[in-house]
Amino acid sequence: MTAEPTASRTADADPDTAAGPAFRAAQPQDVPQVVALVESAYRGDASRAGWTTEADLLDGQRTDEAAVAELLGRAESVVLLAESDGRLLACCHVERRGATGYFGMFSVSPSAQGGGLGRQVLARAEEWARAAWGVGAMEMTVIEQRADLIAWYERRGYTRTGVYEPFPYGDERFGIPLRSDLRFEKLVKSL
Template sequence: MVTSFRDAKLVDIPAIVALVESAYRGDASRKGWTTEADLLDGQRVDPAGVADPIGKVGSRVLLAESGRRLLACCHIEKQGDACYFGMFAVDPVLQGVGVGKCMMVEAERVARVEFHCREMRMSVISIRDDLIPWYERRGYRRTGVYKPFPYGDERFGIPKRDDLRFELLAKPL
C-alpha cells in the first residue's frame, strides 16, 4: 500500500495536521484503534508544532504516501546517539493493515543509517494498554521512566482524566 516515503515540506502542514487530528481526536479517530478521544479533547497538534521540525537540522518529518494520498507521518529528531520518534499518525481507515509498521521501519532506517543513532525513543501515555503492546511487538521496551502530562497546556489537548503521564519507550537500533 505504501508506495513512497519523503520528507515533509511547509506546503504539507495542513495535510499533516489533518492526518494527526483524524488519528487521535474526535469521532473520526474512532474509525481506527489509536484514538485518544476518551482521554483527551482539543487538539493533538497545531500548524506551528508541525512547522517547527520541518527543515530543522537533525530533524525530519517523514511522510508515507500512495500516489498523492498521505497515509502516515512521523517526526524523528536526533538527540545525541538516540533518535526521538513522535507525531506518529496513520489514516484511521488504514490502521491495522501494515501502514504504521512500514512507517516505523522507515523511521528506524533513517535514524540508524542517516542520523547514525543507536537507539530510538518515544513517549507514550502510560495507560495506553492497547498501544504499548503494539510497540513492544516491534522491539520497544518500557523503561519505567515517566514524565508528567502537561496539564494546563492546551497545545497538547484537554485531559478528560487526572492520571495521565508519559512513559519513555526505547529500542536499540
C-alpha cells in the same frame, strides 16, 4: 533540517497501498495536510474509526500548524510522510537527540490502519535515524494509559523503561485532558 530522504516504495498488504507507499520528507507546503492527518488519527469522532484514538483520554487538538512547522525547521529533524496515489496515509516525526533518535507524532489515517502500514512507517523511521545520524537506539514517549499501543510497540522490539514524564496539564497545545492521571512512559529500542 535534515536532507530529504530518497523517495521509495515498500510493499504492503493494505489495499490502499498495494504497490507500497512512497516515503518522503515533509515540506512546508505539507503542514496543513499533516495537521489534518494527525487530528484525524487521534482526536474526535473520526479517530474512533481506527484503534489509535485518544478521544477517551484527551479532547482538543493534538497539534497545530505552528508546531508542525517548527518541527520542520529544527536541525537534525524530519517529518516523514507515507503516501499512495497522492494521498497522505501516515506520518511521523524523527529527530536526533544526542546518540539516540526520537520517534513521535506517529499517525496513520484511520481508514489505513490494521494493514501493516504502521509497521512500515516505524521501520522506515528507524532506518532513517540509523542512516542519517548513526544512532544506536530509538526512544519515544507514550501515554501510560495506552496499554494497547504500548503492547504494539513492545511487539516491535521496544521496551518499557519505567521512566515517566508528567503530562503537560494546563497547556492546551497538547489537548484537554479528560482524566487527571495521565503521564508519559519512555520506551526504547536498540537499533
